[in-house]
Amino acid sequence: MSAVIDGNGANALAPRIVGVSLAERSYEIVIGPGILDEAGRRIAEVLPGARMAVIADETVAGLHLDRLALSLTAAGIGFETMILPAGETTKSYDNLITVVERIIGGRFERGDAVLALGGGVIGDLAGFASAIVKRGMAFVQMPTSLLAQVDSSVGGKTGINSPQGKNLVGAFHQPSLVLADTALLDTLSPREFAAGYAEVVKYGLIDRPEFFAWLEDNREAIFAGGEARIAAIATACEAKAAVVAEDETEQGARALLNLGHTFGHALERTARYDASRLVHGEGVAIGICLAHRFSETLGLAPKGDAARVEAHFAAAGLPTRIGQIPGETPKLGELMDAIGQDKKVTRGTLTFILTRGIGRAFVERKVDPDKVAEFLTRELNP
């Protein structure tokens, strides 16, 4: 991207850089349009001499892999590509084995890197492969969905799904670099853009009420593209980077990033990870609304905040109620079973991220499962 100095001396087209401070595992998130064409140069600066095992799904490979290949070649970086089917079911044991064996078969060294070009599915799977091959290879994230640019490419959570639940097998393994080309979002479907937006809103609802209010005012501009979109992505990355720097392996505060996920992951499991019914960001949108309504029901949050959150998601085209998921309505027992497999369960007790109002989320341990079941019974039978 060429640099242009505007009237105020600011570099108008320069990418936004957000740092993730983790001592010797610190790295930069580079955000802006056109970063894809600079990928080779930027990667060579951070990982000189490393070869890349490039992993992408079929959709993203068809759209954007050629340009990445040109950029890597121009920078003298050797690479092999591995293409997987698109969609949540790709985060499987079978695909993990395929990818791991391809990397080993390609004679990649520990100091070489796995490069994930794609959404959160590819980032989580490729990241996990990089965490375990040779006990940990280098890893580069090139997120191509909104969700991946604001959330999954940052913070080092990697993994796959088990038939028993979301992300139940994985590792913390930080990338060395995150390159988020915001122009790639122009090819993302409106539905997937909206799904990623749910995770953007999440940061406002956790502890940045002013960001949530800004999103209420700027939602249409963010969906249209341009500066508002880049600003929203950068703010989300700053928010996530701050939490990750404080609590890399989720011993405490990082659990806040799971707002809406205890319910959301259970809904994804009951929808069988079927994208025609529910994708992750949609599950998060419904889950966040449930967390706000549950908090209101428990008398923790002021009346009206849950409705405000729901109105914002609905305006963005996102579902807010379990009944909006197409297909068979999940059974209470199935949902409670999935909730019982949540990774935040401690000594058998449930943990939820609840809220005292917009921007006032907190981690509640020892949540009474009977209260959750009563609440869900009402939600399932409105």
Ligand SMILES: NC(=O)c1ccc[n+]([C@@H]2O[C@H](COP(=O)([O-])OP(=O)(O)OC[C@H]3O[C@@H](n4cnc5c(N)ncnc54)[C@H](O)[C@@H]3O)[C@@H](O)[C@H]2O)c1
């Ligand atoms: N590791 C983390 O911290 C973290 C955080 C949030 C979510 N996640 C995980 O991320 C996954 C969801 O990520 P996602 O929403 O990106 O899903 P995804 O990777 O399935 O991508 C969504 C869809 O968009 C397509 N796509 C991606 N980029 C595109 C582009 N530029 N143009 C056209 N199509 C494009 C993909 O092919 C796919 O069909 C879930 O598995 C979730 O559990 C992980």
Ligand SMILES: O=C(O)C(=O)C[C@@H](O)[C@H](O)[C@H](O)COP(=O)(O)O
């Ligand atoms: O980075 C985190 O921490 C998150 O919780 C981000 C979530 O948006 C993401 O979906 C994550 O994969 C969920 O983590 P999990 O530990 O609940 O599987």
Ligand SMILES: [Zn+2]
């Ligand atoms: Zn998520």
